[in-house]
Amino acid sequence: MFSLFGKKIEHFFTADENQKIVAAIREAEKLTSGEVRVYVESRCRFVDPVDRAIELFYGLKMEKTEQRNGVLLYIALKDHQLAIYGDEGIHNKVGSDFWNEEVKHILSEFNGEHYADGIIRIVEEVGEALQQHFPYAAATDRNELPDEIVFGK
Secondary structure (H helix, E strand, C coil), rough: CCCCCCCCHHHCCCCCHHHHHHHHHHHHHHHHHEEEEEECCCCCCCCHHHHHHHHHHHCCCCCHHHCCCCEEEECCCCCCCEEEEHHHHHHHHHHHHHHHHHHHHHHHHHHCCCCCHHHHHHHHHHHHHHHHHCCCCCCCCCCCCCCCCCCCC
């Protein structure tokens, strides 16, 4: 089992931090038809974390959202790698510059070792972009994907 700062990967976040991250995901999704997922593992199996994020995105069946507006935040803790991957629906609306800025934001938080805060900030900002382009519609929207953090190996 992977350990970073003496914590097992599943327990990298405190229970409170885990709860706050999941709450941020749920709060962001209340305002949009979009879906946000967070995937955390110890090592990136690929040199490029974007490639790993894409593999996980499809492995988690995130492309199955009705409006193709799922977003995956991928973090490989031990390798200090991350990527944000948005499906074609949201990517076509916000473009590459948006994702690059979000990566800069999360890196600034991670450099200060504010991991949970960085994830929460990105979830909120991605949620705002999703809300702008895919607003919540009470009559038709449903939670298409689980909100819990996915912990890999």
